[in-house]
Amino acid sequence: MTTTDPSARIIARGLRTSVAALAGLAVVYVLAIGFTPVEARQGVAQKIFYLHVPSAWCALLAFSLVGIGSALYLWLQDPRLDRFAAASAEVGVAFAAVMLTTGPIWAKPIWGTWWTWDARLTLTLFLFFLFVGYLALRASLHDPAERARFSAVVGILGMLLVPFIHLSVYLFRTLHPQPIVLKPSAPSLPPEMLRTLLVSTAVFTLLYIGLVTLRYGLAMAEEAREEAGDAA
Amino acid sequence: MPETLRLALAIAGKDIRAELRSRTALLSAIVFAALVLVVFNFARDPTALSAVDLAPSVLWVTFALAAMVALNRAFTIEREHGALDGLLLAPLPRSALFAGKLLANLAFVGTVEALTLPLFVLFFNVDLRAALPGIIGVTVLATVGFVSVGTIFSAMAVRTRFAELMLPVLLLPFMVPPLIGAVQVTARLLAGRPMSEMLGWLRLLALYDVVFVTLCTMVFPAVVDE
Numbered sequence: 098m099t100t101t102d103p104s105a106r107i108i109a110r111g112l113r114t115s116v117a118a119l120a121g122l123a124v125v126y127v128l129a130i131g132f133t134p135v136e137a138r139q140g141v142a143q144k145i146f147y148l149h150v151p152s153a154w155c156a157l158l159a160f161s162l163v164g165i166g167s168a169l170y171l172w173l174q175d176p177r178l179d180r181f182a183a184a185s186a187e188v189g190v191a192f193a194a195v196m197l198t199t200g201p202i203w204a205k206p207i208w209g210t211w212w213t214w215d216a217r218l219t220l221t222l223f224l225f226f227l228f229v230g231y232l233a234l235r236a237s238l239h240d241p242a243e244r245a246r247f248s249a250v251v252g253i254l255g256m257l258l259v260p261f262i263h264l265s266v267y268l269f270r271t272l273h274p275q276p277i278v279l280k281p282s283a284p285s286l287p288p289e290m291l292r293t294l295l296v297s298t299a300v301f302t303l304l305y306i307g308l309v310t311l312r313y314g315l316a317m318a319e320e321a322r323e324e325a326g327d328a329a
Numbered sequence: 330m331p332e333t334l335r336l337a338l339a340i341a342g343k344d345i346r347a348e349l350r351s352r353t354a355l356l357s358a359i360v361f362a363a364l365v366l367v368v369f370n371f372a373r374d375p376t377a378l379s380a381v382d383l384a385p386s387v388l389w390v391t392f393a394l395a396a397m398v399a400l401n402r403a404f405t406i407e408r409e410h411g412a413l414d415g416l417l418l419a420p421l422p423r424s425a426l427f428a429g430k431l432l433a434n435l436a437f438v439g440t441v442e443a444l445t446l447p448l449f450v451l452f453f454n455v456d457l458r459a460a461l462p463g464i465i466g467v468t469v470l471a472t473v474g475f476v477s478v479g480t481i482f483s484a485m486a487v488r489t490r491f492a493e494l495m496l497p498v499l500l501l502p503f504m505v506p507p508l509i510g511a512v513q514v515t516a517r518l519l520a521g522r523p524m525s526e527m528l529g530w531l532r533l534l535a536l537y538d539v540v541f542v543t544l545c546t547m548v549f550p551a552v553v554d555e
Contacts, residue, residue, distance in 0.1 A: 171551055227502045234499060237489035246551045247485045251499065254478060257544060261506040261537055 104317035111311030118304035125297045133293045145203045147293050151301035152195040153221070159189025159305060160224055160255075163231070167252025170245060179245035180320075182252055183235060184312035186228050188305055193225040216266040223262050227255045241320070333425045340416070340429020345436055347406065354402045355440060362395040362445040366452050380453045385515035388449050389471075389508050395445060396438045396472070397497050400479040403434050404487040417553055427549040431480050431542075438476050442468055460518040467518070470534040471511035477542045478503045484552045503541075510534045 129147040136143035166182035169175075200218065201211040212218065231251050238244040286294065348355055369387045373380070407413040416426060446464070450457050457464065479500050486496040510530040517527050 171548065223502045223505055230498045230502065234485070234489065234495060237491060237495060242555075243488065247488070250481065250485065250548045250551055253548060254481070254503065254541070254544065257540060258503055258506070261533070261540075262502075264533055265506040265509045 102318075102321075104314045104321060107314030107317060108311060109314075111307050111309075111314055114307030115304060115311055116307075118300055118307050121296075121300035121303060125293070125300050128293045128296060133289050134287065136290075139207055142203055142206045145199050147297045149196060149199040149203060150294060151298040152192045152199065154298055155301045155305045156189050156192040156196050156221070156224070158302070159185045159192060159309075160228060160259075163189065163228070163252045164256025167249040167256070170249045171253065176241075176245065179249065180313055180316045181309070182248065183316060184309045186231050186235075186248075186252075187312055188308045190225065190228050190232060191308070192301070192305065193221065193228070196221060197225060214266075216263070219266040220259070220262050224255075224259065227251075227258065231255065241323075333422060333428065336421045336425035337428035337432060340421075340426060341432035341436065344403075344406075344430070344433035348433075348437065354399070355437065358395050358399045358437075358441045359444050361398050362391050362441055363448050365391045365394055366445070366448055370452055381455060381519065384449070384453050384455050384519060385512045387453065388446075388515060389512050391445060391449070392442055392468070392472070392511075393475075393501075393504050393508055395441045396476065396479065397500065399437045399441055400434060400476065400483045400500070401486070401493055401496055403430060403437075403480060403483045405492070408487050413553070423550040423553065424546050426553070427480065427546050430484075431477055431545075434476050434480050434483075435473065438472055439469075442472065455519065457519075459521065460515075463518040464515060467511050467514045467531070467534070470531065470538060471507040474507045474534065474537040474541050475500070475504045477538070477545045481545045481549060481552060484549075506537055507534060510537075 125147060129144050133144075133147075135141060162185045163182045166178045166185065170178040170182065204213070205211050231248060234251060235244055235248050238247060366387065369383075369391070370380075373383055404413070407416065446457075449455065479496070482496055482499045482503075486492040486499065489495045510533050513530050514527045514534075
């Protein structure tokens with residue numbers, strides 16, 4: 098592999114971005130623990146909020162982009178869109194796993210239960226399953242063109258499934274804390290907490306970009322190698 | 330449009346005829362559904378939970394599992410001897426092909442459901458007389474939606490390794506909204522609740538059907554065309 102290889106350049110860029118984001122994550126920990134006040138009612142348990150909310154944001158961002166990438170792929174048939182959707186799904190599953198692990202850790206002391214069949218919890222759990230299925234489907238197909246078409250179909254159907262799962266589980270009473278930043282009125286969070294949350298969200302988004310770039314470059318390298326193998 | 334419908338019925342007729350000649354898949358699916366009902370009965374503690382309280386969930390989990398078994402075979406039969414290639418070469422629009430496979434699957438799943446329902450009444454001692462028209466209606470509404478998605482996924486799953494495992498992994502998340510709606514409506518029907526309490530769920534089921542039948546017809550060419 099030479100330095101002019103495009104996949105090597107993308108991998109290097111992805112690595113640099115991810116490392117920068119991980120350094121930023123250290124800053125988030127320091128900010129959250131040392132420079133953000135302890136929440137009056139929830140105590141220290143509330144600190145997990147600065148990891149849980151940004152990872153949830155990244156997971157939902159990742160899954161939305163998979164849906165959009167899939168729809169565009171079926172329209173434009175550009176293999177780059179398929180590679181991007183696959184990378185985004187993989188990184189999204191990782192963030193969703195962080196979200197689904199940090200959630201119960203917080204819920205046990207605050208709600209008194211690890212898990213509850215609340216609308217938002219159920220929705221994100223099914224999103225996680227949906228995209229694990231998406232990745233399983235990709236892994237079980239060999240032909241790249243077929244893999245791209247099939248996973249685009251799952252991506253599109255999945256995007257439309259989300260409002261239906263949301264509607265059907267919303268009719269069960271919801272326990273989850275209501276939005277406190279992205280809501281019509283002004284954020285009801287003390288400024289220090291809001292600052293830590295925003296920094297953390299920025300860091301997580303950067304980590305998402307870094308990991309997707311890395312995964313995209315790796316997929317390119319894999320494809321190049323498969324082609325080289327076929328030609329030999 | 331009538332031409333598309335005629336072609337779709339021809340495809341569905343072919344599948345139904347093939348199934349009626351062997352009847353193995355149909356019989357296995359019905360026996361499977363009966364076994365699920367029996368297993369459910371022993372999974373329940375009769376002193377803690379009365380049969381009627383569990384009945385709607387039992388009915389719908391059984392329908393869902395039986396539909397899964399039935400859908401698995403929909404494209405397996407087309408894969409054998411390259412039958413799908415023949416279908417794709419035939420001069421018919423892809424939408425007619427999808428509609429035909431969908432109708433055949435609906436007939437198949439519908440038959441399994443129709444034969445499971447009396448067994449359910451028998452095993453769970455549910456009084457269905459008043460609720461029967463409603464139950465049939467909600468079954469049709471819920472089944473059309475998930476069988477439509479299942480038809481697409483079954484066409485994809487046969488091309489993968491572990492096809493029998495791939496279909497449930499892909500399809501179960503899509504079964505969640507129809508199943509939740511159907512269970513809620515069934516529970517209210519069995520309890521003799523007024524129609525107004527079910528309207529929201531029925532709308533959701535109908536909307537699901539419209540969205541996913543349309544969408545599946547649109548994306549079907551991407552699944553079968555090379």
